[in-house]
Amino acid sequence: MDIDTSYLTTLSGQAVSNANASRLKNTLSGISEAGRGAKDSGASSAEDGKLLDACKQFESYFVEQMYKQMMATVPEDPLDTGTNSTLVDYYKDNLVKEYASQTTEQEGLGLAKMLYEQMKRNIGQTPEEIDAKAAQAAAESGAAAENISSDES
Numbered sequence: 001m002d003i004d005t006s007y008l009t010t011l012s013g014q015a016v017s018n019a020n021a022s023r024l025k026n027t028l029s030g031i032s033e034a035g036r037g038a039k040d041s042g043a044s045s046a047e048d049g050k051l052l053d054a055c056k057q058f059e060s061y062f063v064e065q066m067y068k069q070m071m072a073t074v075p076e077d078p079l080d081t082g083t084n085s086t087l088v089d090y091y092k093d094n095l096v097k098e099y100a101s102q103t104t105e106q107e108g109l110g111l112a113k114m115l116y117e118q119m120k121r122n123i124g125q126t127p128e129e130i131d132a133k134a135a136q137a138a139a140e141s142g143a144a145a146e147n148i149s150s151d152e153s
Contacts, residue, residue, distance in 0.1 A: 064100035
């Protein structure tokens with residue numbers, strides 16, 4: 001039975017992506033649990049560093065997936081098949097990961113910073129408390145918008 005090498009490359013790429021996503025999830029859940037156990041002052045600076053690192057890893061993963069989807073839209077050369085194609089796919093995946101990492105380190109999309117700030121506010125809170133704060137903020141912004149529209153009338 002002959003298995004197509006492009007299929008194997010795709011499967012290995014998906015396995016690596018799933019492993020990265022799982023590692024990020026475990027890191028974030030560990031930081032969240034540590035934050036719940038922390039005092040009123042919030043997480044320590046070591047946990048802040050871990051949180052920021054996890055946010056940067058997430059942004060890097062997100063950018064990597066975006067680059068891969070962009071590359072999938074580019075037509076492949078019909079003459080580029082066989083062993084050479086497998087090697088090119090391998091190095092292309094590594095290059096995409098490096099580009100994503102560099103993009104994130106150079107302030108990238110700003111997603112890591114926004115995630116960090118949001119998660120920092122929510123560390124040590126239960127999901128119910130976070131939902132209650134979000135509902136309160138939505139109600140306040142709705143009331144503010146209503147006041148603005150009544151002032152303009």
